[in-house]
Amino acid sequence: MPKGTTVLSAALDAGIHVPHYCFHPKLSIDGSCRMCLVHVEKAPKLQISCNTAATDGMVVKTDTPAVLEARKGVMELLLVNHPLDCPICDQAGECKLQEFAFQHGRGYGRTEDVRRKAPKRTEIGPRVVFDQERCILCRRCVRFTAEISGTRELAVLNMGDRSFISTYPGQPLDNPYSINTADICPVGALLSTEFHHKLRVWFLNETPGVCTSCSRGCNVNVGGYKDRVWRLTPRRNDAVNDTWMCDHGRLNIDYVNDERRARGAALRTATDGFEELPFALAIRRLADWVAEVKAQHGPQSVAVVASPQLTNEEAFLLRRLVRDVWGTSMLAVPVPMGEGDDFLVRPEKAANGRGFADLDVPGASLDQVLDECTAGRVKLLYVIGSEMLSVAGEARVRRALSGVERVVNHDILPTTISDHASLVIGGCTWAEKSGTYTNFEGRVQAIRAAISPPGGNLTEGEVFARLIASHGGASEHFDADRVLRAIAASVPAYGSVTPEAVQPGGVATGDAAQPAA
Amino acid sequence: MPGSVITVRRDQAETLLARIYLWEIVKGCVITARHFWRNLIGYMIGRRRTFVVNWPEEKVGYSPAFRGMPVLVQMENGAERCVACGLCEKACPTDCITIFPEEVGDGIQRRPKVFDIAIDRCMFCGLCEEACPEEAIVMSRRVEVASITKEGCLWHKEDLLTPASELPIRLGHIRNGYDRSPN
Ligand code: SF4
Ligand code: SF4
Ligand code: SF4
Ligand code: SF4
Ligand code: FES
Numbered sequence: 001m002p003k004g005t006t007v008l009s010a011a012l013d014a015g016i017h018v019p020h021y022c023f024h025p026k027l028s029i030d031g032s033c034r035m036c037l038v039h040v041e042k043a044p045k046l047q048i049s050c051n052t053a054a055t056d057g058m059v060v061k062t063d064t065p066a067v068l069e070a071r072k073g074v075m076e077l078l079l080v081n082h083p084l085d086c087p088i089c090d091q092a093g094e095c096k097l098q099e100f101a102f103q104h105g106r107g108y109g110r111t112e113d114v115r116r117k118a119p120k121r122t123e124i125g126p127r128v129v130f131d132q133e134r135c136i137l138c139r140r141c142v143r144f145t146a147e148i149s150g151t152r153e154l155a156v157l158n159m160g161d162r163s164f165i166s167t168y169p170g171q172p173l174d175n176p177y178s179i180n181t182a183d184i185c186p187v188g189a190l191l192s193t194e195f196h197h198k199l200r201v202w203f204l205n206e207t208p209g210v211c212t213s214c215s216r217g218c219n220v221n222v223g224g225y226k227d228r229v230w231r232l233t234p235r236r237n238d239a240v241n242d243t244w245m246c247d248h249g250r251l252n253i254d255y256v257n258d259e260r261r262a263r264g265a266a267l268r269t270a271t272d273g274f275e276e277l278p279f280a281l282a283i284r285r286l287a288d289w290v291a292e293v294k295a296q297h298g299p300q301s302v303a304v305v306a307s308p309q310l311t312n313e314e315a316f317l318l319r320r321l322v323r324d325v326w327g328t329s330m331l332a333v334p335v336p337m338g339e340g341d342d343f344l345v346r347p348e349k350a351a352n353g354r355g356f357a358d359l360d361v362p363g364a365s366l367d368q369v370l371d372e373c374t375a376g377r378v379k380l381l382y383v384i385g386s387e388m389l390s391v392a393g394e395a396r397v398r399r400a401l402s403g404v405e406r407v408v409n410h411d412i413l414p415t416t417i418s419d420h421a422s423l424v425i426g427g428c429t430w431a432e433k434s435g436t437y438t439n440f441e442g443r444v445q446a447i448r449a450a451i452s453p454p455g456g457n458l459t460e461g462e463v464f465a466r467l468i469a470s471h472g473g474a475s476e477h478f479d480a481d482r483v484l485r486a487i488a489a490s491v492p493a494y495g496s497v498t499p500e501a502v503q504p505g506g507v508a509t510g511d512a513a514q515p516a517a
Numbered sequence: 518m519p520g521s522v523i524t525v526r527r528d529q530a531e532t533l534l535a536r537i538y539l540w541e542i543v544k545g546c547v548i549t550a551r552h553f554w555r556n557l558i559g560y561m562i563g564r565r566r567t568f569v570v571n572w573p574e575e576k577v578g579y580s581p582a583f584r585g586m587p588v589l590v591q592m593e594n595g596a597e598r599c600v601a602c603g604l605c606e607k608a609c610p611t612d613c614i615t616i617f618p619e620e621v622g623d624g625i626q627r628r629p630k631v632f633d634i635a636i637d638r639c640m641f642c643g644l645c646e647e648a649c650p651e652e653a654i655v656m657s658r659r660v661e662v663a664s665i666t667k668e669g670c671l672w673h674k675e676d677l678l679t680p681a682s683e684l685p686i687r688l689g690h691i692r693n694g695y696d697r698s699p700n
Contacts, residue, residue, distance in 0.1 A: 087602035087650050088627050120625045129624070197620045197627040200603035 007049035007060055008036050018062055019071060019100045021186045022138040023050040026242050027147060033138050034074050035100065039064045046070055071104040079109065081116040081161075083133045090195065091188030093202040097136065118164065125153070125173030127193050127247055128182055132164050135189035141165060141181040148244065149343075151175040165189070176345065179247050183233060194251055195231045207450035208235060208504055210437050212309055212351035212430045213249035216344050217439030219505075220245060222431055224450035229256045229431045237505050240443065246345050255429070256451075261412055262426035263455020274424065279458050280466075282425055286382070286408055287470040289423075290326055293379045293406075303330035303369045303378045307385020308350035310460055311435025312359060312444065312494075313483035315352065317464040318384075319361045325471045329363035330372065334391035346440050350387065351430070355438035358493060358510070366392055373400035383417050384410045384427070384460060410460065426457040433459040435480040436502055442510030444494065446502040573661070581690040584643045584656035586636055586672075588679040590688075597678060598653035601629040605645035605654050613638035614645060629674055636662050637670035646691060655687050 001010060006029070011018045021033035029051050037046040041059035046066060054060075061067065079101060086092045118132035142154045142165065153173045157166045167173055173181065182190045204223035211218040211232060218241035223231040232253060234245040255261075265282035266274040277285075293301050304322045306315075322331045333356045340347035348354075356362060366388055372378045381404045389397055394416055401407055401420040409421035418424050432453040438444050453459070458466075461478040469475035481499040488497050497507045534540045559565035570577055579585075587605075590598045601618035619630035643656050657679060664670045681688065 087604070088600050088625075092602075121623065131625075196624070197601075197618045199617070200606070202607060203603070 001054065005054050007038060007040070007047070007052045007054045007058070009050075010054045011038075011049065011060070011062065016062060018049055019096075019104055020050055021096060021136060022140060024140050024143075024184055024243075025236075026244075027140060027143045027184075030139050030143065033078075033136065035071065037067055037070045037074070038062050039067050068104070071100075072106050075101055075105040076110070078136050079105070080111055080113075081133070082136075083115060085131075085134060085188070088197075089131075089134065089188040090191050090197065090201070091134075091185075093200060095188060096186035123172075123193070124167050124190075125178050127251070128173055128178050129191050129193050129196060130165065131189050131191070134187050135165055136187055137163060137165070138186060139165075140184045140186070141190055144181050144184060145173070145175070148180070149175045149177045154181070176246050176248065176341070177244060177343070179250055180234070180244050183243070192231070192250075199225060199230050204230060205450065206233075207448050209430065209447045209450060210351065210439075210445045211245055211249040212437070213246075213252045213349065214338075214340070214344075214346040215348040215350065215353055215440035216241065216346045217351060217437055217443065217445050217506075218245040218249060218344060219445065220250075222450040224431065227451045227454070229253045229451060239505065239508070240439065240445075241344055244344065248345070253431075255413060256431050258413060260414060261454045262414065262418075262424060263457065265423070265425045267424075268422045279425070279463075282423060283463060283466045284470060285423060286425075287467055289380055289406055289408075291471075294326070297379050299327040300330055300372075301377060301379040302326055302328045302382070303332075303364075303372060303380070304328070304382045305332045305334065305366065305369055305384070305388050306356075306361070307387050308333050308335045308353045308356055309385060309387075309430065310352060310356075311430075311433065311447070311480065312352065312355040312438060312487060313435040313478075313480045314433075314459075314461040314464060315356050315359050315361045316483055316487050317461055317468065317478070319359060321464050321468050323361075323363055325468055325473060330369055330378065331361065331363040332366040332369040332388075333362045334366040334387045336387050336390045348440060351437045351439075354440055354442060355436070355444075358438055358442070359487065359491060370396060370400040374403045376403045378404050380404070380406045380408070382408045382410065383421075386411055386413070386415045386417055389416060410463065425463065426453075426455055428453045428457050428459045432457075433461065433480075435461065436484060436497070438509070439506075441508075442493075443506045443508050444497045444502055445506035446499075446504070579658050581686045583658060584641045585659040586639060586641060586657055586662050587634060587643075587645050587654050587677075588657040588659065588684070589632065589674065589677040590653050590655055590684060591678040591680045593681070597628060597632075597674065598651050598681075599629050599632065599649075600651055600653070601627050601632070602650065604648040604650065608644045608648035609639075610642060610644060611638045611640055632674040632677065634672045634677060635670060636672050637664075637667075647695060652688065652691065655684055655691060657684065657687065 008018055008020060008023055018036050020036040022030040023036060031048050031051040034048060036049045038049045039061040040047045086098060092098060120131050120133060122130040124130045142156060145151050145154045153167050153171050154165055156163050158164060179192050182192045203225050205225060206221040206223055209220050209222040211220050219235040219237040220232045221235050222229055232250045234241060234243055236243045264276055265279055266276050269275050290302055306318055322328060335353040336349040337347050338349045370392055373381060398416060407421045408423045409418045410425040410427050412427045412429055430447055431450045434448045436444050436446050465478040484499050487494050493509050501507045555566060556569055592598055601616050603616055606614040606616050613635040615633040616629050617631040618627045621628050645654050646656050
């Protein structure tokens, strides 16, 4: 036990339940809620365990009659003015006030006074709403803006039972990490505007996953229900994101639920319409085209542009398919770049650029591939994802595509690329597949399918596996775990990365595996 | 409560006739046939003595405790009482309720955007009614809800809304039953 550990942390680490509101493992100690009172032997009064240092030989009791009675009292005071809002409160189901009222409360109220009225909906920022009646003044949100985001938008105004949380005038809570305050708020006082009144949280199936909006790979829980992703919430991983994530990543889920998602596969007809065809035939058709083009113009006339949002397992199979089976080095993996910051957000706006590099997948740059296309030397271009649009720009891509005879587009949404495509194959997002991503510092982290893909789409990995099979390779279904074992066996840096080891916190490879200086 | 006590002897030896069994079957048939003829003749001469209701032309009154299909209570202003809290959805043992909430007006209150009951799965158990904190879903007296299509069995919010004025008996009943009176 390191020096300075508090009684509360020690108890929580040992799996002993001590109710608490204001204590948060990643914030400074506040000691304002008084919920964590415990009995410390030889101390004259009950002590708040979150602000009492644990020492050797200390005897702490968490369930003496005095402690239980004190908890009842604290709960009673917190509830005196609390609205009976649970039926319309988004926090219900994951609310610490509900939980502790149930576990430690009296079970009935002893007051008949009219409850205090306060503003029920203040848009304190573009992405967070505030209900003052529900606030228990634990000051977690205030400490977050002071200590984590460093933006200091929130403060407690007034004193005593008049105090309330507020933003400073003209300074809305709009920092790029603002929704974390809704996560750490133990009650329903701060809520995500986006998720407000959307769904009861107990219906969400929370699958551990990884945010794919940048290469940090913040650990998240993917809240899926009825084949939609409803929300992302950060999952604690002290080696990656502590307990936080950025607002952009959290809200970047609309494309998963988009009505326009490509379903199934479709072939362009002579009259320039599209005709649906089964996946098996679409895969057969692509394999035939590749064989045809290779026979006539040589392997380098086949080019591939792949999305860095594919998992390591898919990248590994793609490398085998394109570089070994098709025999072309024209395989580009464009990684969109954007702004980063000095906290979590990274400039690489894709989940797995690092994984593709580690597995030595790219054989050419996007520039090379597009130039060859424009020059008419590429006869068949297989595009997975649409990252090249943002990397190279629409105009350049359009010019390149019109120089290619056959474009095959494997993507989740219609784009400029699918407008030019002879064959369209509906793809899957991260929410619909299992595998691993490698973050910018080489930590390999697992994702698991949270929902099923629209229109029975096959995952990219399955399509690659079937393509390899249709060129005479071993015919087996795509199994992410088995492919990961194959990666571990053939890529030295990934030797320790096994399906068992990557759950739940990931495995450090490369520079992430070096102890921090 | 005083009354005469009948002692039932359970160790009575079975008679030969009972053991032959065939006779017992004949006895049963005779009783059934007697009821049938009595009922038929009574019906023809207009003096029935057995309790038979010629449904659907005739109906009986149900007791307040009777549970028909669950319906949504509609307030006088036409809106639903339901706040889409999802407790009935969670309580329902057959998982036949589907609710998606939405914000109303000022963004504080909420109501169901979607409120569907798959009535073919509903078993009229009333647990949704018991779970509801708003007296918003109650068991009506409606039982004739059969349909020959799957879609016909899916009742949407508009179909389920029933004015509170049509449900006074049940609302009174649950107020007593679940002790939801103000004090
Ligand atoms: S904050 Fe918690 S206790 Fe308060 S209304 Fe919301 S769910 Fe209920
Ligand atoms: S808004 Fe939430 S986090 Fe902030 S002080 Fe109130 S209860 Fe605590
Ligand atoms: S009556 Fe029972 S089965 Fe029917 S909706 Fe209510 S809880 Fe579900
Ligand atoms: S329990 Fe009542 S208020 Fe809640 S969703 Fe069901 S009907 Fe609506
Ligand atoms: S957790 Fe100790 S006082 Fe709040």
